[in-house]
Amino acid sequence: MKGLEGKVAIVTGGGQGIGRALVLRLAQEGCKVAIFDLSAEAGAETAKLAGDAVVKTWVLDVSDFDAVQSAVDSVESDLGPIWALINNAGWDRPTPFLKTTPDFWDKVISINLKGNLNTHYAVAGKMAERGGGRIINIASDAAKVGTAMEAVYSACKGGLISFTKSIARELARKGVLANCVCPGPTNTPMMAEVAGSGPDAEKWKAALERGIPLGRMGEPEDYAGIVALLVSEDGDYITGQAISVSGGMNMV
Template identity: 45%
Template sequence: MDAPVALVTGAGRGIGAAIAAELAGRGHRIAVCDLDGAAAFDMAGALAERHCVKTAAITADISDSAAARAAVLEADADLGPVDVLVNNAAVDVVGRFVDSDEQSWDRIIAVNLRGTIAMTRAVLDGMIERERGRIIHIASDAGRVGSSGEVVYSATKGGIIAFGKALAREVARHGITVNSVCPGPTETALLGQVAEYSQRMYEATVRAIPLRRVAQPGDIAGVVGFLASDAAAYLTGQTISVSGGLTML
């Protein structure tokens, strides 16, 4: 049997890059999808060299439904049908909601929520036809419990969680699982924005984590690797917090 194909959005850096590396290490062929085409190209090359797997670099703005469909078609042409979709790409603007504007709302909603929906729709027909598939959303604990300075972002991540649960019910009969992973504070550029917004809030958050550290991208990637594997075949519609115990709901 051919190695499964995984398409990871926002895979040029951060959590997405760690997820792509985790899946490549497990033998997946990897479609590295990112708005930054140069970052996608570099990451695809590095994964191919390090893990000896076939990769493809795909440049796409997933907030555009046509671009999302084109990304899936490109992955199919270069690597084969997508078996695993990881909806990781996201944007945020950290600051008080009363200081935000509609332009920032629209972009956050378009990428985080609409982009996730568009990418998912683009892979579903093929997965249903093949009677198998894994869809993994990278949501956030902000979508479960809220996060100061990230109000619209929290709304989109909560929407992703609800979208995943509802979709899981519809597609389970086709052998497709849908789960959401919710990182807590993770060492990424976004966490840097939070620290810039309020160093005091950042430090208080870190002190509140029972494991006494923020996550590294690899901590999130390991959970995604499990969800993409046969070991998680009977797990669907779930929301998994990876937060070092910061939230325990």
């Protein structure tokens, strides 16, 4: 991709799963990458996989406003001006909505929506002042079509798409582009935790894959290319979009 050598990128939730794949691809493209993650160990493992590339971890909870502001300032002091913000951190536990509680809602909203507001607030103004930057929000196809057992999560991801479009309009003349990437079902540690193990889990996975035109679940690496494109010069004329990467599962 064009224009990524030496650029600074933040990837939230970069310690595992989709976030790890994004970190490794951006590092391969020449970016200096800051991981924001709850786990220092997971961040260190990702950095090890990146070899000689510049990959460093800041341990924090993205739902903590003050911690995010402090970490962003630290990244700029250590690595340089932030060019790309990739909001990937997320959490859910599939549960029928009527069996959830307000405490559960608060946790899902804090991580999947408020956390993204915190990072935008800390980073977007700096980008606008410098006249350029890229924001990529990892949403979900659940935001477009809804998902049973994930009502609050889907609401957060739908809100994130709307927020991204609004920010894209506000900041376009400042050279800051904002887009969403919407994964479908993906083989990640969180998915494995949800699915469990054993024959029933395998049957569930097989049934899910039968509904995907390309015949398989996504892998974390499936999203790295589109994210690299959107943060590079090759994506200079793309903003305000919510791009599905789901094997054709939801063609909307």
